[in-house]
Amino acid sequence: MNPRNRKQTVVTVFDGRTHHVALCRGERDGLPVFGWGEAPSTLLTRSQLRAVELRPNGQDPVALLVFRHHRPYARETVAELFSIERAAAYRPPTSAQRAALARAMEARRVCVDCTRVQEYCVPTSTRQCWACFELEQIDRPGVAA
Template sequence: MGRPRFWDPAGERHGGTATYPWHMAPDDLLTRRQLRARGLRPGGQEVAAQICWHSRRATGPRVAYLYRLDLAKPVRPMTVGRWRALAAANRARRTCPQCTRDVGYVLPRHLGTCLPCAGAALAA
C-alpha cells in the first residue's frame, strides 16, 4: 500500500508547508487548541506544518495549522481590563438592535435580531 494522500513532510506538493494526514503529525507539533490545553500560545511564530483531511461536510480538504511546541509561550493572564472588554463584547453580541434588550443568548447572525423581533417581522 502506498503512502497516505496528505503525507508531504518536505512540503513539496502543498505550497512549501509540511503536510501530514490526520493523527500522523510529529508529537512536537501542536494545533492552537492543543497548545491552549497545555496553557500555551503560538507566541508569534510562523506555522510550522499543517494537517489535512477530507470531510464529508466540506467541499475540499480541511486544514489545521501546527505550531512548534518548543517555541510556544505561556498564555498571558487575564487582567481586569481584559475581563471588562470581554464582558462588553459578549453583552454586545446578546443585545438586540431593534428592541435594545439583553436577551440572554447570542443573537443568531442570520436573523440579526432576537427571536421575538424576528418572529414579529415574519408575521407582519
C-alpha cells in the same frame, strides 16, 4: 488512487529543540504536509495549543496538517502546525479583564428574587438562590408530594 497508498516523503522537522525525522505527504507552501495523526507529537494546531492553554507566540508554522472531515462533505481542512517548544502560555489577564470577569462571575451569583449575591452560582434555569427556590416550591401547591 487509494489515498492510503499515497507516496510519503521523509522530512526533518525542527520544533525548536529537536529535529524530528517523519514521513509526510509532500510539501505545500514550503511546509511539510502531515495527515491526521502523522505529525510529530510536539507539533500542535492553534486549537490544540489553546486546549492546553498555550499560544503560538508569534512563531511561523513549521508544518501543515491536512485532513478530511468524515461528514458531511469530506471537506479538506488545512491547519497550521506549531511547535509546542516555541509556544507560550497565555498572557495573564489584565486588571481590566480580571475586573470584567469578576463582574460576570458576580452576576451569575445574584438571585433574581432577593437580589442578594450568593456564595455560589445560581442555576441558569431559575436564576434563583436555593432559599428563594425552596420558598417558591412551598408556595406552589401540588408540586410537593
